[in-house]
Amino acid sequence: MSAVKEFGRALVQPLGAPAGALQTFIEVPFSLGERRLYPDGLIRCARGQRSWTALVEVKTGTNELQRDQLEAYLEIARSQGYDCVITISNEISPAAGVHPTTVDKRLLKKVALHHWSWSQVLHEAVMQKEHRGVADPDQAWILGELIRYLEHPRSGALELDDMGPGWVPLREAVTAGTLRASDKALPQVTARFDALLRFASLRLGRNLGTDVTPALSRRELSDPGLRAQALSSSLVSSGVLDGAIRIPGTVAPLTIEVDLRSGRITCAVEVEAPKEGRQTTRVNWLVRQLKSAPEDVRVEASSVRSRGPGAVALLRAVREDPSVLVEDPQRDLKAFRIARTSPMGSKRGRGRGSFIDSVLAAVEDFYGDVVQHLKAWSAAPPRLREPVEELPTHSALDSNALSSQDGAEVAVDGAGDLAAPGQTV
Template sequence: MSEEAWHEARLIPTSGINGAQEQEKRATSALLAVMGAVPEFSKALLSPLGAPARVPATYIEVPFDLSGKKVIPDGLIRVTRGSKTWTALVEVKTGKNELQTEQLDNYLDVARGEGFDALITISNEVPSLPGVHPTPVDKRKLRKVQIFHWSWSYVLSTAIVQKEHRGISDPDQAWILGELIRYLEHDRSGALEFDDMGPNWVSIRDAVAAGTLRANDKVAPEVIARFDALLQYLALRLGRRLGIDVSQVVDRKSATNPTAYLADRMNDLAANGTLTGSLRIPNAVGHLVVTADLRANLITSHVELDAPKEGRQTTRVNWLLRQLRDAPDSARVESFAVRSRTGNAELLSVAREDPKLLAPDPSKELRSFRVAMDSKAGAKRGSGQGSFIDSVVKSVDQFYGEVMQNLKAWTPTAPKMRPEVPAAEDGLRSVSLSSQDGPASSAP
């Protein structure tokens, strides 16, 4: 038998998984065991939750009594530092399984009764906004216990960033974390990528295209939430490739007045047929803005950046064009002048030939630029070729890789020192503050 047909032994095998329950047990045990074995990984996951920076003790299927009823959370994490102990229950779902409100309410009651600090849920559900739990629970149960949610995409992204970019000090621990990554990336693990725009996607998309969607539609908010969840997934995916924490830009209004925020999004979808969101990428020139135009069937990725504050207007345009030398000709560049509501837009191929088209009036000072790329939107609600999700992912990857990562913000030239001038016979230099006054007159 050829060695090519042999299967390499794995620390966490994917073979032999039968049914969703076994899939959840294996995923829970694998994740919690690796958290206990790789301190850098557990710290990356638990420190944002307020846990002490120590190696956790982890357990699976810990039974508790709740008013005479036996409840068994999937796991428990305990971190001790000195006299302080931080404890969290863990509930896990894999595949298409979703978290259940009644089950979470029971675990919150257990945590409160036992004096635990938190409940951590893990599933393939991606929250629509950072810090928002995908499953509604009784808020009265959160007075003494916090609830946190990790999508499997978040867990996988954290593991990859920690291993490949931030580093693991111990080689054996790095190998262990690599085995967890390999396991979670396998289809049979039940840790899925974001792959569905929801059951109402097609009907809402068709209503927008036909111009019949109303701003008070009952199911459109679910599609808006799915798009925001897609942005969360895009942030995790891009951060995984860049090795940094990419995040969704959250409108302040969404936190202070979520009802009004949703109404604005609904009006925009009904009136303009667009869904829009932004990603914050550390050290990038600006936010990466993603717009899905469901009427035009287009995905647009763009970034805005300030124009230089000095030089002629065409000089400022050429400053940008030099940075776009490797960008595709199909990219679009827009320029905006001070105190002007409209701008001048040209394809990059045209602007390269005649930069003056972006600054037709030399007397109007350029304020900012916008660089954008359009691509065709997929139609299918799921993932794969021809899907809306994949078309958005491809648009973001291409725009950042071919355009945005090459852009730098303008910085003014450092001031130059004036050369020293030899002193004149009267002891003054031409650059002295008093050199314009002439020699002092003698007293009468």
């Protein structure tokens, strides 16, 4: 972080650090009562009269953060006037701003507690080196070595590889219909599922070179407990876990629905239909964008002022006959929902037949086959009127006189004889 300034800045700026040079230290000794404590690291950043300091605690492999240890470091930071405590481990927060370890909230009044997963650190490193750029070539090489180290399986920086010990009993309870809201495994599994969505976002964003995030409402962001409560209710009532991720530049969030009863994963995205043209023309507009999508993709169409589900068909049928999505030609199509269903893995860990790998594969395949090819409809800009060409005129029509507009006439005198040219009759 101190050697590659762009990388260090990308990590600490969201935490409120000023834009100054970073100083980093390891195992700085502190006294807390009669105890001698050694946090893994200390980061200091100063600019002008402002100074920002953070203590750092690091865990690798399967080691988890300990509440007593974190509370002790929070007390040290408060006594020293430091700004925050940062933890780094393979635990993934279920939502932004939510720490995976619960601590005494009274200790957080003056000192903040932040968490980075190793996946997030790797994501920031790849984003900085491959997409944002590093000005100094030597610093870019150093950052590349960090990426190579973190990606090595023996580095201790692991990916999300376990749904927890409560996954298998909960999945069996859902299948048997015996799951209740009081089940002790319920909070653990819902938190792991949100962590999986966050991990899928980081992994997809690392491949795309953009910041992919879970799609949450404002209420869920301000109160993470609402999200956990909604997931628990859905799992108990219908056996479904759902969520969405937001990818910059796409037509809509990518939604993920996991049905534990049927063992199926459904990824979907909704696209607004064009607001002009015939109904089959609007369907063909969508089909042209899905020319490389698999035939088993499901397309649903909804119409304005209609209730209940609309027409639905597989993409192979829509390609052959676009009218299968038009139930009433008199009602304009409002939106299309494109979805694809795949089998769900059941194992709690990683590898073939695992739940985590099946969700990651479903999300990445659906994005590559469908979402990245979709563009929102936009009306054509109005065009200027073409200028009207003036018709050629004859010299006889140059005058505004009525006689000149009626054409040349022959004058006749009172006796009935033709008058000579220029002679008044």
